[in-house]
Amino acid sequence: MVAMEPPAAFGADAVRGEKAKVVGAIRPWSQEEALANSVRGQYAKGAMGDKEVVGYRQEDRVEPDSTTETYVALKVMVDNWRWVGVPFYLRTGKRMSARSTEIAICFKPAPYAQFRDTEVDRLKPNYLRIQIQPNEGMWFDLFAKRPGPELKMEDIALGFAYKDFFEMQPSTGYETLIYDCLTGDQTLFQRADNIENGWRAVQPFLDAWAAQPQVQLYEAGKDGPQAGEELLSRDGREWRELNV
Structure with a gap:
């Protein structure tokens, strides 16, 4: 829904x-491209806060040589007029440092730096963050000049959180879907052509992983394997820290 064009009307069709x-x-992607643009991981033993936890292969009813992934990172491209050339990075996993669902939109840097000889050259990009859970809201992360004669910049976040303005908690995903079922609203449900398009996009990844089923291990409580970091670093980017 982040990449879709605005619909002509707010209705299911x-x-x-x-x-x-x-x-x-x-x-x-081709099978080779899918392998190069994806990372599969599986958590090993580690710690979640102060609690030590076992690895996935030591969990009950899990085979000791299981290659089931508990972490996936992907790079995908959307080839349409608006998004051609813009990479989309997706990451999900279990036993990571925090439980958070977030969409982060990274803005391009200005094409010309007016303050070449100052630290402004090394500013981080601005981000629009849309947090789905656990703290529903939206934040704009940017740099601002610190008051005073020196050119010093600081991170600031302009934000809105539902809990700060509304006493009622937003409905959970299942509550919304069950209500929509009762009222016959199909807007949030998948249509057959969308499901088929989704399978067409992910099938190269599945084929590549079937040919090379090994998974990258990562310590429980960390944010995935090193290969997941390298997926972005080779493009000059990095994952954002998980927010809670």
Whole structure:
């Protein structure tokens, strides 16, 4: 939904039509490209806070040589007029440092730096963060000049959190879907063509992983294997710290 075009109307047909279009525009990688643009991981023993935990292969009813992934990172490209050339990085996993669902949109740097001989050259990019859980809201992360004669910059966050303005907690995903089932609203449900487009996009990854089923191990309580960091660092980027 982040990449879809605005629908002509807020209704099931219009919304689901735009979602199907953008998913259909995801570039289908070759098997070699899919392997190069993905990382599969599995947590090993580690610590969650002060509690030591076992690795996935030591969990009950798990085979000691299991290659089931508990972490996946992907790079995908959307080949349409708006998004061509813009990479989308996706990451999900279990037993990471925090439980958080967030969309982070990174803005391009200015094409010309007016203050070449100052630390402004080394500013981090601005981000728009949309947090789905646990603290629903939206924040704009940017740099601002610190008051005073020296040119010193600091991180600031302009934000909105639902809990700060509304006493009622937002509905959970399942509550919303069950209510929509009762009222017959199909807007948030997947249409057949969108599902088919999604499988077309992920099938190269599945084929590549079937051919090379090894997983990268990472310590429980960490944010994934080193290969996941390298997936972004080779493009001059890095994952954001998980927010709670």
